[in-house]
Amino acid sequence: MAVTSLDPYTTLGVPKDASTEEIKAAYRRVARRLHPDVNQNNPGAGVQFQDVTVAYELLIDSERRRTYDMQALRRHGGEGYYFSLRVTPSKRAIVPLPEPQVVYLLAEILPDPRAREENLKRESRLNLTLVLDHSNSMNGTRLDKVKVAAHQIIDQLSEGDILSVVTFNDRAEVIIPATPVDNKNALKAKISMMNASGGTEIFKGLSAGVDQNRRYLGPRLVNHVVLLTDGNTFGDQDNCIELARKAAEQGISISAMGLGQEWNDEFLDQLASTTGGTSSYINSASAVVKFLNNHVRNLSNAFAERVRLSIAPDPDVRLESAFKLLPHPQPLTVDEAYLQLGSLQANRSIAVLLQVQLPANLPLGFRSVARLVAQGDILVNQNQQYQSLSDISLEVNENPPPEDPPPVILDALGKLTLYRMQERAQEALASGDVKEATRRLENLATRLLAMGEEELAHQARAEARRVAHTSNLSDAGRKTLKYQTRFLLLGPSNEDSSL
Amino acid sequence: MILCPHCGYKNLEGVLFCEECGQNLKGGNAVLPTKQLDQAANELAAKATWGTARFGQDASIIMHIRDMPSPVIIQPAKKTILGRADMNSPQKPDIDLSPYGALDKGVSRIHAAIMRNEDTLTLVDMGSANGTHLNGQRLVPDQPRILRDGDEIRLGKLVAHIYFK
Numbered sequence: 046m047a048v049t050s051l052d053p054y055t056t057l058g059v060p061k062d063a064s065t066e067e068i069k070a071a072y073r074r075v076a077r078r079l080h081p082d083v084n085q086n087n088p089g090a091g092v093q094f095q096d097v098t099v100a101y102e103l104l105i106d107s108e109r110r111r112t113y114d115m116q117a118l119r120r121h122g123g124e125g126y127y128f129s130l131r132v133t134p135s136k137r138a139i140v141p142l143p144e145p146q147v148v149y150l151l152a153e154i155l156p157d158p159r160a161r162e163e164n165l166k167r168e169s170r171l172n173l174t175l176v177l178d179h180s181n182s183m184n185g186t187r188l189d190k191v192k193v194a195a196h197q198i199i200d201q202l203s204e205g206d207i208l209s210v211v212t213f214n215d216r217a218e219v220i221i222p223a224t225p226v227d228n229k230n231a232l233k234a235k236i237s238m239m240n241a242s243g244g245t246e247i248f249k250g251l252s253a254g255v256d257q258n259r260r261y262l263g264p265r266l267v268n269h270v271v272l273l274t275d276g277n278t279f280g281d282q283d284n285c286i287e288l289a290r291k292a293a294e295q296g297i298s299i300s301a302m303g304l305g306q307e308w309n310d311e312f313l314d315q316l317a318s319t320t321g322g323t324s325s326y327i328n329s330a331s332a333v334v335k336f337l338n339n340h341v342r343n344l345s346n347a348f349a350e351r352v353r354l355s356i357a358p359d360p361d362v363r364l365e366s367a368f369k370l371l372p373h374p375q376p377l378t379v380d381e382a383y384l385q386l387g388s389l390q391a392n393r394s395i396a397v398l399l400q401v402q403l404p405a406n407l408p409l410g411f412r413s414v415a416r417l418v419a420q421g422d423i424l425v426n427q428n429q430q431y432q433s434l435s436d437i438s439l440e441v442n443e444n445p446p447p448e449d450p451p452p453v454i455l456d457a458l459g460k461l462t463l464y465r466m467q468e469r470a471q472e473a474l475a476s477g478d479v480k481e482a483t484r485r486l487e488n489l490a491t492r493l494l495a496m497g498e499e500e501l502a503h504q505a506r507a508e509a510r511r512v513a514h515t516s517n518l519s520d521a522g523r524k525t526l527k528y529q530t531r532f533l534l535l536g537p538s539n540e541d542s543s544l
Numbered sequence: 545m546i547l548c549p550h551c552g553y554k555n556l557e558g559v560l561f562c563e564e565c566g567q568n569l570k571g572g573n574a575v576l577p578t579k580q581l582d583q584a585a586n587e588l589a590a591k592a593t594w595g596t597a598r599f600g601q602d603a604s605i606i607m608h609i610r611d612m613p614s615p616v617i618i619q620p621a622k623k624t625i626l627g628r629a630d631m632n633s634p635q636k637p638d639i640d641l642s643p644y645g646a647l648d649k650g651v652s653r654i655h656a657a658i659m660r661n662e663d664t665l666t667l668v669d670m671g672s673a674n675g676t677h678l679n680g681q682r683l684v685p686d687q688p689r690i691l692r693d694g695d696e697i698r699l700g701k702l703v704a705h706i707y708f709k
Contacts, residue, residue: 147558462561492566
């Protein structure tokens, strides 16, 4: 697939003047690690194995290799933009132990430093679809605020951006078909006519929205669907996820925003992380305007789109979890071949924290842990597909030099731990263990208080009590804890830009 | 294996924050400074423990006196005095326990009182000779104690169970 952007030399880890023998040896070495037979539970390795094979077949064929080298020379003549992948492990040397051990990897995708200045002039073009819930429950302030937000978004869009708007309750209606933005007032007038009625069926709205977005789907565009809902959908969630998966394959990302208390957070989280979008909790109607506006502003700042990461741990290493820290904290599922990361902004990096488990009784010496490949489409490049590769290795040593975990990892993990704690409390509750859930919430409250997050600590404490007495969390409390602890990851300095 | 210094949970080597309680396993203080959560949380605590202590507007007390066939039903006023009526005493209790063998069991003339608050009841010993016990614990005179559904009270040797209805 990504053949054209793939640098076969990097993929195999050989120098440009490598001999055929060296290439063969390198291929055997890499293929042994990535071969599907030894990586059956590891879809990331599968896709990387294909890449390696493609690279090998290219380089081993002297005719094709010569053609490639010549083309590469020409390509490097042009001023292509790039992004880089930087991976920092929590430690570089580990002690062999008779038990498994954990290592954290911080993977950062950094935009081309040149893009930061230049992107100010050249905004990426948007292909934006708003999918807005106008069911009965949206009546009043909520719908009013959504209208205000939509109006402001229209004002923000520039000529050449493409907008479509779909409203839905138990059926969907395309109120603005996908069209380049020109007459803003006419568009706004259509928004103003929305009124609330009916129930909530997300699939209908979402499929109509994706449909509209697809009409202008283009590699030079940021293709994005924003779903805003305040309700729960019944029976069509699986269809929605399937739809999202297909949309992601075509390069459309979906962000989901839940307003109020009644919506299903797990569903919206999954919907968003399947496509590399984000999911957010908007607790009051008045926050909607700011939220949507910031979201769209970030979109128009995109440097690369459809950014994704494939992770191939060595056969004896287990990838336990992945969490996107930046630009917007989002849990990721590790059972797909690619972690969809959405768009890379020109002025902010993407950071993902991975937790891997190494087996017991490691032999001494250097060993590889995983190969990470970041892929994405750089919007302004002639040849858009770009990828960056990183092989991570550690030293196994009886007496490793003392080292402190990098502060970035420590800091991120400290906050991520809080998010995990509320997650585990909810898991305990879901499995009916009220005592365990209560204890975990109390622990969470203690930690939050120690961090100076008094308000959240109160909330955790109150929810702990509620769980102890009613065996249930309140809807508002559950969502607040989940999204606020997730939000802590951004740190106070980022509060505004990240909303 | 790393034992968490805060909660004792066994974490795998390499874990930086306890997976159970969130303790920083690389340095970091194992003993957290004690902080008091302010009023809001405490009020909530009080509310949460009510359950059995709550005494509604129209509720009444059913007092089962041991070895007596039928219970005494009390509609408590702001202050309901339990005791033993005596010809020689000018003060009369609101609930006269004489028919239940109060004299033999050492109940004072003015023995104890049930006070009615907004939606709880308290029991207070009025300085009785032989004392008032709540769930086996002797009350200090004039110090009210919350009275809950199902409590056992003892006035002298007279034992009774209190139920709310």
